[in-house]
Amino acid sequence: MKKIGVLGAGAMGRGMIKNLIESGYEVYVYDPSSKAQEISKNMGADVLNSPREVGAVVEILLASLPTSQAVKDSICGENGALQSLKEQSIICDMSTTAVSTEKELYALCKEKEIGYLDCPVSGGPMGAENATMSIMVGGDKEIFDKSKEVFNIIGGNIFYLGKSGSGQTIKICHNMVLAVTTISLVESFITAVKAGVNPKTLADVFKVSVAKSGTLDVFGDNLVNGTYEKTIFALSHMHKDANLYMGLADELKTPSPVSSVVYQLFNAAINKGLGSKDQTAVAEVLEEMSDFRIAFNQ
Structure with a gap:
């Protein structure tokens, strides 16, 4: 069974988690909210204690977080996923964040030989639930191609837009x-x-x-x-x-x-x-x- 991580099990993350589990993925989740943790467990996800713990067990990681700072903390903070992700892993940031943040994280991941895509979504919680979201992807085409299987599970309209920050x-x-x-x-x-x-x-x-x-x-x-x-x-x-x-x-x-x-x-x-x-x-x-x-x- 393929393993995938999700950072953020809020209104958007929950729908992604549901669709990934239904498609046969083993999903590992981190969210500080006890309510989000309970919902994730009830859907069949494994809830871990930090992004770092999630990064240690997955090869592809989705982030669905509310702010640029939350994304940076979850990825490159003291307990961030970059502390444990292996080389050739992939991070897909589904959040809506500053373009400068995405370019910074892309460069940092590149140094560590980890793929990084900015791939914000549109469609709201209903789109996440029904896997009909539009996904706007920026980053290396090779990494996008490796991630398309996941995008096709959680979204309906997938757009590859070019270099990092384009999404x-x-x-x-x-x-x-x-x-x-x-x-x-x-x-x-x-x-x-x-x-x-x-x-x-x-x-x-x-x-x-x-x-x-x-x-x-x-x-x-x-x-x-x-x-x-x-x-x-x-x-x-x-x-x-x-x-x-x-x-x-x-x-x-x-x-x-x-x-x-x-x-x-x-x-x-x-x-x-x-x-x-x-x-x-x-x-x-x-x-x-x-x-x-x-x-x-x-």
């Missing part, structure tokens, strides 16, 4: 488009509902017109009903990703006037304590500014 670059740009689209939808919904249009009617029209979008398909119900507490993608994660985009745009000296305003609105939402709610809760900032609620007037 994260596209994912960060993707999520900024999601953030911008969310704000655009919020503005248009407030305007239309203020004018007397039912928000569900507006959503139904948009979904079959040029203004249709994946953002509306996935997050539309929360926007229409004001159910921002039903978290599909946490606002804190969107804020983090928007911040990553702004850092990359600044590094590349890319003018980003629209993204700058959108980032400030998500920043305001964080300051209002909305981080644990769905990313559509950014609507509360604009609803307060306009003294009007989208869902209240249905």
